[in-house]
Amino acid sequence: IYIPLSMKPPKKTPQFKPNIENIIVSASSLSSEFKIKLPYHYSFEEYVAKLLIQPRGVHILFGSFSDQLKENIIEIIKPHGLSSKNLVHLKWVESLGDALQEMNVNLFLSTFPLSGGQTEVEVMSVGIPIIFHSNYSSPNYAMQDLVYPEAYIWRTESDFDTIIKH
Numbered sequence: 619i620y621i622p623l624s625m626k627p628p629k630k631t632p633q634f635k636p637n638i639e640n641i642i643v644s645a646s647s648l649s650s651e652f653k654i655k656l657p658y659h660y661s662f663e664e665y666v667a668k669l670l671i672q673p674r675g676v677h678i679l680f681g682s683f684s685d686q687l688k689e690n691i692i693e694i695i696k697p698h699g700l701s702s703k704n705l706v707h708l709k710w711v712e713s714l715g716d717a718l719q720e721m722n723v724n725l726f727l728s729t730f731p732l733s734g735g736q737t738e739v740e741v742m743s744v745g746i747p748i749i750f751h752s753n754y755s756s757p758n759y760a761m762q763d764l765v766y767p768e769a770y771i772w773r774t775e776s777d778f779d780t781i782i783k784h
Contacts, residue, residue, distance in 0.1 A: 642675030644725040644749075647714055647741075648682050653732035660751070662730060663687050665778060667694035669727055669749075670704050672782045678706045678721055680714060715744040725749065728765075738764045749781055 646666065648654065654662040670677050670691075679688070692702050711717035714737065718726070726741045728734075730751035741748055742765070749770040752762055762771065772778040 642669075642673040642725055643678070643721065643723050644669050644675060644727055645678040645680060645718060645721070645723045646683075646727045646729055647680040647734065647737045648729050649734060649737075651682050651684055651687070653729050653734065654687075656731050658731040659754070660730065660775070663690045664694065665730075666705075666727065667691050668778065669725075669782055670695050670700055671698045672779075674698075674700065674704075676704050676706065677727075678708065678723060680708050680711055680717065682709070683707055714740045718746055719744055731755065735764050742766060749778070751778075 646662075666677055666679075669675070671694075677691075688702075688705060688707055691705055695701070695704060708717070718741065723746055726746050726748045728738065728748055728750045731753050733750070738748065738750075747770060748765055749772065750762065750765050752771050752773045754773065765771070770781045772781055
């Protein structure tokens with residue numbers, strides 16, 4: 619038996635705004651930091667930093683991200699002329715989908731090595747493209763079957779770099 623995830627629909631009709639003035643406004647969401655702290659080859663904060671550095675945008679962290687993680691990201695981006703102004707943290711929002719739209723987010727980076735199923739559904743409900751990591755340990759950890767086939771799925775660093783260059 620398959621029971622699909624569901625949630626309240628967003629307050630507004632999705633109005634995806636890709637690359638307004640060539641600024642990437644990306645975001646990630648987390649309900650529990652253990653999802654990104656498991657031993658793994660790739661570091662979540664390093665990939666948030668890569669996403670900030672390449673297009674020189676803004677990244678919004680929604681949820682339970684630690685101060686240490688934010689400091690680590692800022693230290694990585696500083697030598698590239700970026701600062702804490704490029705990293706925003708909101709600990710709680712009533713509706714992720716509504717907040718993503720209100721903040722003009724145009725790209726969503728899923729957490730890894732574990733991602734959140736409800737988060738993926740909520741992001742897709744407002745039509746924002748997703749960068750999704752295919753967990754090399756187990757596809758079940760990442761819940762890849764929940765994202766649409768055209769999502770930006772990366773497995774290696776080279777895959778990720780190719781995605782953010784386009």
